[in-house]
Amino acid sequence: MRKKMKRLAMPLAGLTLLCASFAGHASAADGEKIHVRLAWVAGGVDAPMFVAAAKGYFTEKGLDVDIVDGNGSTGTIQAVGSGDFEIGIAGLGALAQAQQGSGADTMIAVAGLLQKDPTSIISLKGSGITKPKDIEGKRLGTDAGNFEDGMIKAFAEANGLDMNKIKVIMINGGGDRVALLKGDVDFINGWANPDGDKVAERAPIEPPMLFADYGVNILGSSVIVRKDYLAKHGDTVRNFLAALQKGKADAAADPDGALKILMDARPDSNEEGIKAEIKNMPKYEHTTASQGKPYGWIAPEDVTLTISLLEKYSGMAPGLTPAKIYDGSYLPAN
Structure with a gap:
């Protein structure tokens, strides 16, 4: 936390902060533009992303991030697949079914935000x-x-x-x-x-x-990208995930602050509902296998279980392997 400055230093500090503010805006404007489509209308699960945006964590990484609401995982998968968005938030189970259903192998998850099915x-x-x-x-x-x-x-x-x-x-x-x-x-x-x-x-x-x-768990909200985009913009994805992790840490430390940031960004949202979601989401961010790992890290056995359940009980065509649907190598180690 910043220390209070003496009155004598305030004019210089104000000038410094003003310059920093202009520099921040310039950096955001000059940063790499990233369009992110959420799975649904912004909710508690998305709070870390809004915190990262509001606190400049994306800007620090050279990214200018635009967050757009979605209307379901299927729509987001289609929007990312068509190239309208660089990054999306969608259920990993839904992504698996979409890949097998269409025969396409163009997208992959790089982080799991909600891993425990509620x-x-x-x-x-x-x-x-x-x-x-x-x-x-x-x-x-x-x-x-x-x-x-x-x-x-x-x-x-x-x-x-x-x-x-x-x-x-x-x-x-x-x-x-x-x-x-x-x-x-x-x-x-x-x-x-x-x-x-x-x-x-x-x-x-x-x-x-x-x-x-x-014994029955389908992996949920995940960060998804096209594989061709990932191959060319691996550092961009790494930087996005690093900023997202910082946003998550701040949201966990200050849930009320995260709520205010999200409500400022989406003032028409149900504040009480969002507050409850921010409170409850941590219950679903890790499975037993991923507990203690960094935010977003998915255990390989959880991916395998998701695939096997979808194949056996939801009629998904067989043949999908964990490596085709998830790559955790772009997540920061801490």
């Missing part, structure tokens, strides 16, 4: 559902998309459960939480945050049972 079993307090086996004989409320993605089946298989002993009730349009609160179903499968939080606002819940803690 998908979970959510039930009310007193439901008796505290371990996987407890959902047998109970009623599951879910929408078609959640059921058809195969992950509830993967959860059942990984934990020796008989799906025939679970009554599945299809509830579309986001009505599963209402059904749970009304007692029409015994549990739902949704994200611990924010779905579990929204239920907990109305009634006490059991601690959400994360699929990721029971």
Whole structure:
């Protein structure tokens, strides 16, 4: 932290800061232009990037970064793939499926921002559902998309459960939480945050049972780039990730400051929602295998697990290898 200067030194300090300010603006304007497309509308997971931008960490690395909201991983993957954006934020699982689905091998992830899937079993307090086996004989409320993605089946298989002993009730349009609160179903499968939080606002819940803690984890939000861009601009990607790590460190040390920065950048956002996301996101930034590693580092075994789950339960074509989908060599070591 800067020390306070004596009154006599203030005019000179002001001139120095003014010159530094102009130099900073000039540096940003002259820096390498990088267009980044987020996976969705800016949220808590994106706070480190906005902090890095606001505090000049990208500028220090010679980058002029423009952050644009997205409307889903698929759209971001397409936008980066077409060359409209140099860098994107998208689910690694979604990237794997897109590669196999289109037969293209043009993009790769270089960092994992959310590595622990927040998908979970959510039930009310007193439901008796505290371990996987407890959902047998109970009623599951879910929408078609959640059921058809195969992950509830993967959860059942990984934990020796008989799906025939679970009554599945299809509830579309986001009505599963209402059904749970009304007692029409015994549990739902949704994200611990924010779905579990929204239920907990109305009634006490059991601690959400994360699929990721029971053998089923699909890697989430990741930094993606085109392979041809990476081959020509490796240092740019390294510098971007280094600045992002600095932004993450500051956001972790000062969540309220990170919230203010993000709200200044996106004033129409739901401040309470963003605050909750910034608070909860650290729970999902590492798996057991990547715990203690630098922000963004992904364990190879987690990539392998993601691929195998998608192939077995989501109908993804076989043949994708971890090296085709993730390269962690551009991340700073600390």
